Amino acid sequence: MAQILAPTSQWQMRITKSSIPSSPMTGKMWSSLVLKQNKKGAVKSSKFKVFASKYEDYTINRVEGLLNLDLTPYTDKIIAEYIWIGGSGIDVRSKSRTISKPVEHPSELPKWNYDGSSTGQAPGEDSEVILYPQAIFKDPFRGGNNILVICDAYTPQGEPIPTNKRHKAAQVFSNQKVIDEVPWYGIEQEYTLLQSNVKWPLGWPVGGYPGPQGPYYCGAGADKSFGRDISDAHYKACLYAGINISGTNGEVMPGQWEFQVGPSVGIEAGDHIWAARYILEGDWNGAGCHTNYSTKSMREEGGFEIIKKAILNLSLRHTEHISAYGEGNERRLTGKHETASINQFSWGVANRGASIRVGRDTEKQGKGYLEDRRPASNMDPYTVTALLAETTILWEPTLEAEALAAQKLALNV
Known part of the structure; x- marks a missing residue:
């Protein structure tokens, strides 16, 4: 404002x-x-x-x-906030439009345009970019029948612009093999609250450092839980909006928080994360965005063997995944502080220092899900969710590569 x-x-x-x-x-x-x-x-x-x-x-x-004025008693018109991702791939842009009556589905909304030269997404001599409405949420800021609209961006000729990651994700999730596997995602979005006047983490002494980690994770009390009011406000705003937010907690560093979205199916995971990010509009750098993932086959009897096969495939495409999992990730994936090395793929049961973690319950029950701990907090959820589905459902390695990877990973644990 x-x-x-x-x-x-x-x-x-x-x-x-x-x-x-x-x-x-x-x-x-x-x-x-x-x-x-x-x-x-x-x-x-x-x-x-x-x-x-x-x-x-x-x-x-x-x-x-x-x-705070509720327009509902006075007019059928509503305000739709069209939201899209800007040229950096992580900046959120939006603008408002009056719609003649309440809507229930994005197909009822008109396409719109914006000046792509001002967002780093088009040249000045041909700057018009077209917004396609894709998902709608209730607007927790304006209330009433007003809505937030998640959009993706295209040229006037109907081609997705380079920063439109949703388009490719939608293609993956519309593949019949992927549809049949009903991929579920639970995304853990970490973020750090900064003091607005000095750009230093909330709860940290200005120019200094707090006490060692330990009391802050899921901590309670004013001397441990810094920014709980913001986390709670965001939590309620997401629930109001219809975002599938499933929880929140304080993280290991003072001023660091996490919220979880899911389980969500397919493309919905990306839409809900971007809507939640818009409401929060936080700084995600320097934290992670662990992505929990399962398919129908993984959740059924004998699913643990399907999980192992998925892990094998993920090991063979480690480089491709890392390159798409967020900028600056090399500063986080150091092999320390419950992270794996960015250069080496690993997996383990209940191992938070591995690339892929499998829970004890999954091992015990012989079915369940895996957690990809590699994505950075600034990752694009459309890219990460689609790549997981593509690698584990659609992509098939050669027999030689599969045998070598199986031997290397010792998947018979």
């Missing part, structure tokens, strides 16, 4: 009696101020500051009242 500034002193000095609201600045107060000005030729700065403060409060109260 734009910052509301008090009127300049020059403008305020020209205000006439008729232009001042009757509340909270009363006529008596205004007359007193004018009389003092007429008698002494100028307004004392202390008196003027009192008036300016009261007028500013009145302006802010009016704005807040309008922001």
